[in-house]
Amino acid sequence: MSFSRKSDSSREHIPVALAASGVIVAGLTVIPIVYLVLRGVEMGSAGIADVLTSDATRLVLRTLSLGFAVTVSSVTLGVGAAWLTSRTDLPRRKFWAVLLSLPLVVPSYLAGFVFIAALGPRGALQKWLEPFGVAELPSIYGFQGAWLVLTLITYPYVMVTVRAALMGLDPSLEEAAATLGDSGRARALRIVLPQLRPSIMAGALLVMLYVLHDFGAVSLMRYDTFTRAIYTSYQGSFDRGRAALLSLVLVTIALLVVSLGARSGRRTSYHRVHSGSRKAPYYECLGRWKIPAVLACTVIAVLSVALPLAVCSYWMVVALRAGALDVSSPFAAGWGSFLASGTGTALCLIAAFPLALLTARYRGIVPTLAGRAVFSSYALPGVVVALSLVFFGTRAAPWMYQTVGMLAFAYLLLFLPQAVGAIRASLVQVNPSIFEAALTLGRSRTAAIGTVVLPLARPGLVGGAALVFLTIMKELPATLILAPPGFSTLATRVWGATAAASFGAAAVPAVLLLLLSAVPLGAMMALESRGEAGRSSARRGIL
Amino acid sequence: MKRLLPIAIASILSACAGQTVPTTPEEKPQSLTVYSGRSEELVGPILEAFEKKSGIDLKIKYADTAELASTILEEKDGSPADLFLAQDAGALGALQKEGLFEKLPAPITSRVPAKFRSASDSWVGVTGRARVLVYNTQRQKASDMPRSVLELTQAQYKGKVGWAPTNGSFQSFVTALRKVKGESVARQWLEGMKANGTKSYEKNSAIVKAVGAGEIEIGLVNHYYLVEIKKEDPSIKAANHFFEGDVGGLVNVSGAGVLKSSKKTQAALKLLEYLISDEAQEKFANAEFEYPVVETVQASSELPALDTLSQPDVDLSDLDDLKGTLELLQEVGLL
Numbered sequence: 001m002s003f004s005r006k007s008d009s010s011r012e013h014i015p016v017a018l019a020a021s022g023v024i025v026a027g028l029t030v031i032p033i034v035y036l037v038l039r040g041v042e043m044g045s046a047g048i049a050d051v052l053t054s055d056a057t058r059l060v061l062r063t064l065s066l067g068f069a070v071t072v073s074s075v076t077l078g079v080g081a082a083w084l085t086s087r088t089d090l091p092r093r094k095f096w097a098v099l100l101s102l103p104l105v106v107p108s109y110l111a112g113f114v115f116i117a118a119l120g121p122r123g124a125l126q127k128w129l130e131p132f133g134v135a136e137l138p139s140i141y142g143f144q145g146a147w148l149v150l151t152l153i154t155y156p157y158v159m160v161t162v163r164a165a166l167m168g169l170d171p172s173l174e175e176a177a178a179t180l181g182d183s184g185r186a187r188a189l190r191i192v193l194p195q196l197r198p199s200i201m202a203g204a205l206l207v208m209l210y211v212l213h214d215f216g217a218v219s220l221m222r223y224d225t226f227t228r229a230i231y232t233s234y235q236g237s238f239d240r241g242r243a244a245l246l247s248l249v250l251v252t253i254a255l256l257v258v259s260l261g262a263r264s265g266r267r268t269s270y271h272r273v274h275s276g277s278r279k280a281p282y283y284e285c286l287g288r289w290k291i292p293a294v295l296a297c298t299v300i301a302v303l304s305v306a307l308p309l310a311v312c313s314y315w316m317v318v319a320l321r322a323g324a325l326d327v328s329s330p331f332a333a334g335w336g337s338f339l340a341s342g343t344g345t346a347l348c349l350i351a352a353f354p355l356a357l358l359t360a361r362y363r364g365i366v367p368t369l370a371g372r373a374v375f376s377s378y379a380l381p382g383v384v385v386a387l388s389l390v391f392f393g394t395r396a397a398p399w400m401y402q403t404v405g406m407l408a409f410a411y412l413l414l415f416l417p418q419a420v421g422a423i424r425a426s427l428v429q430v431n432p433s434i435f436e437a438a439l440t441l442g443r444s445r446t447a448a449i450g451t452v453v454l455p456l457a458r459p460g461l462v463g464g465a466a467l468v469f470l471t472i473m474k475e476l477p478a479t480l481i482l483a484p485p486g487f488s489t490l491a492t493r494v495w496g497a498t499a500a501a502s503f504g505a506a507a508v509p510a511v512l513l514l515l516l517s518a519v520p521l522g523a524m525m526a527l528e529s530r531g532e533a534g535r536s537s538a539r540r541g542i543l
Numbered sequence: 544m545k546r547l548l549p550i551a552i553a554s555i556l557s558a559c560a561g562q563t564v565p566t567t568p569e570e571k572p573q574s575l576t577v578y579s580g581r582s583e584e585l586v587g588p589i590l591e592a593f594e595k596k597s598g599i600d601l602k603i604k605y606a607d608t609a610e611l612a613s614t615i616l617e618e619k620d621g622s623p624a625d626l627f628l629a630q631d632a633g634a635l636g637a638l639q640k641e642g643l644f645e646k647l648p649a650p651i652t653s654r655v656p657a658k659f660r661s662a663s664d665s666w667v668g669v670t671g672r673a674r675v676l677v678y679n680t681q682r683q684k685a686s687d688m689p690r691s692v693l694e695l696t697q698a699q700y701k702g703k704v705g706w707a708p709t710n711g712s713f714q715s716f717v718t719a720l721r722k723v724k725g726e727s728v729a730r731q732w733l734e735g736m737k738a739n740g741t742k743s744y745e746k747n748s749a750i751v752k753a754v755g756a757g758e759i760e761i762g763l764v765n766h767y768y769l770v771e772i773k774k775e776d777p778s779i780k781a782a783n784h785f786f787e788g789d790v791g792g793l794v795n796v797s798g799a800g801v802l803k804s805s806k807k808t809q810a811a812l813k814l815l816e817y818l819i820s821d822e823a824q825e826k827f828a829n830a831e832f833e834y835p836v837v838e839t840v841q842a843s844s845e846l847p848a849l850d851t852l853s854q855p856d857v858d859l860s861d862l863d864d865l866k867g868t869l870e871l872l873q874e875v876g877l878l
Binding site for chain 2: 113116117120121122123141219220222231232234235236237238240315318319322324325383386387390391394395398401402477480481483484485486488492496497498499500501502503504505
């Protein structure tokens with residue numbers, strides 16, 4: 001591990017194939033922007049000025065304040081959860097790791113309904129407190145409700161990315177610090193935290209941009225943001241021009257946020273430099289903090305996982321009692337979810353790897369621009385990205401329009417940064433000299449990447465795959481618009497049922513969504529532990 | 544890596560190509576593509592009945608009405624949809640304005656009264672739904688419900704009422720209010736409601752839930768949401784209040800049209816014909832408690848008769864009227 005400047009690799013020549021694939025992928029992700037400009041221009045200068053002055057200025061502050069608040073709280077929860085579940089002797093670490101990642105698949109509109117039902121002014125909690133004279137709880141609507149819901153479903157983005165980084169850290173620095181007499185806390189703050197900066201930044205960016213494009217939570221909590229205004233434009237007047245202009249402002253904000261984030265994560269390198277293979281991480285002994293740590297995990301899990309499950313189960317029981325529930329229907333939708341998420345994840349990983357390699361290893365205008373471009377669609381509401389593909393799909397690729405392939409491409413545009421971020425965070429931990437050694441020993445570049453870099457980046461690949469897979473599982477607007485007719489996923493079933501006010505019918509696919517999502521998460525944890533089996537117990541708080 | 548990338552993409556694409564809808568010749572269509580802005584819970588069983596009866600396979604895309612309308616507007620001539628089933632007249636009007644609907648033949652249009660179909664025969668209503676007040680039966684009595692929606696600005700309702708300003712049916716109601724009572728009354732009422740602490744919700748289902756929980760006591764919604772919730776939760780403490788002859792009880796239509804871009808026009812017309820047949824209308828009336836739009840079928844006996852409700856002479860698919868409503872809602876600060 002060294003904090004040397006990254007000048008060694010920046011002067012290096014970028015392989016043409018790598019640059020080309022990065023540019024192609026980045027180019028694809030700006031397709032929606034082209035559409036938005038086409039639609040926005042139709043508004044004419046007066047219309048443009050009107051939207052920009054009256055709507056945009058009002059929404060900027062509201063949207064950004066929510067974004068920052070959620071990011072700060074998500075980073076706090078996410079880093080804490082990542083550290084506890086990967087670097088301490090927390091009892092049942094793996095169990096907590098899976099459980100605390102689960103909120104990732106709770107769709108935000110479902111979370112919105114659930115929190116209103118449970119914590120609303122006259123929700124379940126108020127009913128329990130009524131005997132104690134509580135007639136009404138403080139309103140959940142507005143900023144506070146949106147903040148709570150979004151924090152509880154986005155902190156896993158930070159947790160998963162940071163966890164991958166923690167697993168890949170070189171423990172020798174910590175060991176050295178420990179030999180020099182540093183306490184556990186000093187090691188955490190001075191050694192571990194600085195090394196986590198790229199992964200924390202990556203997770204924080206994902207959270208911030210998630211908030212920018214979220215519709216479900218902000219609409220149910222009645223907090224006006226850009227996304228809500230964009231939806232309202234389509235809703236009331238089919239005003240695609242106004243929606244396009246607002247979307248362009250949103251993208252601009254997102255790209256500013258991305259450049260700010262990129263600026264702070266630069267300048268250092270994060271890979272180990274000593275010889276030898278990767279060691280098992282260093283485990284902290286929690287001691288008297290064990291009980292508070294377990295309690296903290298329990299509180300988060302209760303709010304973000306148990307509460308949605310409990311409210312859904314309640315809706316189900318009520319509907320079952322009335323004999324109005326058909327529990328067989330969601331299984332086709334379950335298969336649909338797997339097919340869509342699997343295809344989308346595969347496509348995302350294939351596209352993300354060259355980009356992650358490009359931005360992790362090289363400097364210059366090509367890696368920088370390509371790295372930023374992928375974020376442009378990520379901040380857009382799903383409906384906007386979907387409509388841009390409707391526009392281009394029907395005109396340029398009708399043979400592919402409304403196929404699972406097209407849907408997977410929409411997922412690529414929407415979620416690529418999640419995969420790139422996670423893989424990149426792993427790649428920056430790989431010492432470039434290992435790659436160079438492989439080249440010196442006669443491997444071709446492709447072979448060296450395949451046999452040396454890929455295996456070392458496994459935590460990032462697995463983490464990125466899990467993030468994308470689980471996010472696609474709950475994706476709604478693009479799936480509704482671009483999926484083949486007759487194709488349904490668990491998320492679309494949940495949405496359809498809540499729209500018709502059939503909450504019991506919504507609960508069945510919602511619970512199935514949570515249960516099915518535990519499978520890939522469990523698989524991810526199993527893969528992760530293969531490398532560390534047998535080594536974990538040996539190095540607990542020695543030194 | 545270099546060689547793997549195109550192969551992987553190609554294999555994914557070919558795996559997905561099997562999902563495309565096969566195009567069949569006009570003579571004997573095996574399948575139709577339907578875009579439905581009405582949810583599967585409500586229309587699924589009726590569309591299934593058509594499939595059984597006709598032998599035509601329906602590929603149905605369920606999504607939000609406004610988003611489907613926007614989708615069709617972007618697809619233009621390339622739309623795979625044969626028939627569009629919409630939640631409200633506004634969305635149908637948007638497609639009509641762009642000339643995307645096939646002109647419907649007389650056997651279809653003559654079955655539906657003029658007030659429930661497009662003036663240019665672009666689409667017909669399929670069901671009617673009344674605007675109602677849903678109220679919490681523990682906190683409000685039926686006798687305390689106002690005779691007119693205009694009375695909701697009174698002090699006794701302060702902070703107790705909820706509405707959904709972004710909802711299409713609500714906006715249709717405001718359009719009708721403007722047309723029937725005049726611009727200034729409509730504006731005054733909206734401002735009065737706002738000053739009276741009326742709470743905004745995202746959609747009708749959320750309002751009915753909030754009324755059931757007692758979070759608010761009265762909500763402005765369409766009548767059938769409570770019916771749906773009651774199927775699952777018969778003990779919910781809520782009831783519908785219908786207005787007699789008041790604009791607050793406006794009857795909106797859900798409707799359908801056949802797209803000009805369709806290559807299976809005949810089969811699509813057959814489906815539309817079925818939707819307004821006695822058989823389907825009875826299903827809508829008795830299973831979903833919606834109002835039939837044809838005169839040969841009676842509404843459910845649990846609902847007040849259609850002719851007691853307000854049906855002002857307003858074309859709810861007129862987008863220019865809708866635009867005026869949206870501007871008014873924006874000026875009052877509700878959008």
